[in-house]
Amino acid sequence: MFDLTGKTALITGASGGIGGAVAAALHAAGASVALSGTREAPLRELAESLGERAHVVTANLGDAAAVEALPKQAAEAMGSVDILVNNAGITRDNLFMRMSDEEWAQVIDVNLTSSFRLARGVLRGMMKARWGRIVTITSVVGTTGNPGQANYAAAKAGLVGMSKSLAYEVASRGITVNCVAPGFIETAMTDKLNDDQKGRILTQIPAGRMGGPDDIAAAVLYLASPQAGYVTGATLHVNGGMAMI
Amino acid sequence: MSDISDRVKKIVVEHLGVDEEKVTESASFIDDLGADSLDTVELVMAFEEEFGIEIPDDAAETIQTFGDAVKFISGATA
Numbered sequence A: 001m002f003d004l005t006g007k008t009a010l011i012t013g014a015s016g017g018i019g020g021a022v023a024a025a026l027h028a029a030g031a032s033v034a035l036s037g038t039r040e041a042p043l044r045e046l047a048e049s050l051g052e053r054a055h056v057v058t059a060n061l062g063d064a065a066a067v068e069a070l071p072k073q074a075a076e077a078m079g080s081v082d083i084l085v086n087n088a089g090i091t092r093d094n095l096f097m098r099m100s101d102e103e104w105a106q107v108i109d110v111n112l113t114s115s116f117r118l119a120r121g122v123l124r125g126m127m128k129a130r131w132g133r134i135v136t137i138t139s140v141v142g143t144t145g146n147p148g149q150a151n152y153a154a155a156k157a158g159l160v161g162m163s164k165s166l167a168y169e170v171a172s173r174g175i176t177v178n179c180v181a182p183g184f185i186e187t188a189m190t191d192k193l194n195d196d197q198k199g200r201i202l203t204q205i206p207a208g209r210m211g212g213p214d215d216i217a218a219a220v221l222y223l224a225s226p227q228a229g230y231v232t233g234a235t236l237h238v239n240g241g242m243a244m245i
Numbered sequence B: 001m002s003d004i005s006d007r008v009k010k011i012v013v014e015h016l017g018v019d020e021e022k023v024t025e026s027a028s029f030i031d032d033l034g035a036d037s038l039d040t041v042e043l044v045m046a047f048e049e050e051f052g053i054e055i056p057d058d059a060a061e062t063i064q065t066f067g068d069a070v071k072f073i074s075g076a077t078a
Helices: A017-028 A040-050 A064-078 A101-129 A150-173 A195-203 A213-224 B002-016 B037-051 B066-077
Strands: A008-011 A032-037 A054-058 A083-086 A132-137 A175-182 A235-238
Touching: A008 A017, A008 A064, A017 A032, A017 A040, A017 A083, A017 A213, A032 A040, A032 A064, A040 A054, A054 A064, A064 A101, A083 A101, A083 A213, A101 A132, A101 A150, A101 A175, A101 B037, A132 A150, A132 A213, A150 A175, A150 B037, A175 A213, A213 A235, B002 B037, B002 B066, B037 B066
Parallel strands: A008 A032, A008 A083, A032 A054, A083 A132, A132 A175, A175 A235
Antiparallel strands: none
16 A cells, blocks of 8 residues: 655664564665664675665764764665655663653663654755655553653654644645654564563553564555645554553 | 856756756745755765865755855865
């Protein structure tokens, strides 16, 4: 249904569960993909399994110079960047009263500031092409808050405000800027939870199950598609009903 | 100079969709030629490409009129 033939997409955090699924979905729809992450081996593996139209561009998103260089690397590999998926994210959970400046800064740098820099880096090409899609993965906790995640929730809420502001500025140029907010998704990040924590979370999800990376990938694919050209500044919540917002 | 002026004028006319006669030395992109702030960013991008130069942000802010653009580019390409 959604055809991305001839489009090029840069996906950060592509070595993770959600990022890998997003890359596979965009690739299956015909897009060329540039897979970004800090660890090269899993990216290479993913690129090989996808076959043609898959490129690896490694970057540490905590490093400003590396972030600045990433859009250029991706454009060199693919010819352009029509679609940016800001997916990379880290957690440094701690109780607010115990949270260090470093834990705060690391999460803000990687989750929020790198998305700003990447979006700025891809805009020139999108403005010239009069077409672009920026899709940022946020989180349900950016809206609801979550104990132990003040830094993560602040970064994710910040991404929503950033995306809406940018959406205003570039809407007239055929560029849309949207967010996808996952709820509890089965990934390495949520594997850290123990059974007791998982059980408690499940009681709060009307769907009665955790989501999968493919649930998020489908939402990103839609927002990246030509059919979603009139959707901008939106956040698509994919959370099994755990927060109806 | 006249060559630069002609090339700048062509970009302005094409990008903003205005009549060539309106693009005078003192014509302000925003006040006289109907550009919005994003148009001015795009014009600077177009100038950079046409002339193979880099226009830093602080310099870009001083380019308000057609004359400003021609003057800056003449200096940068001299």
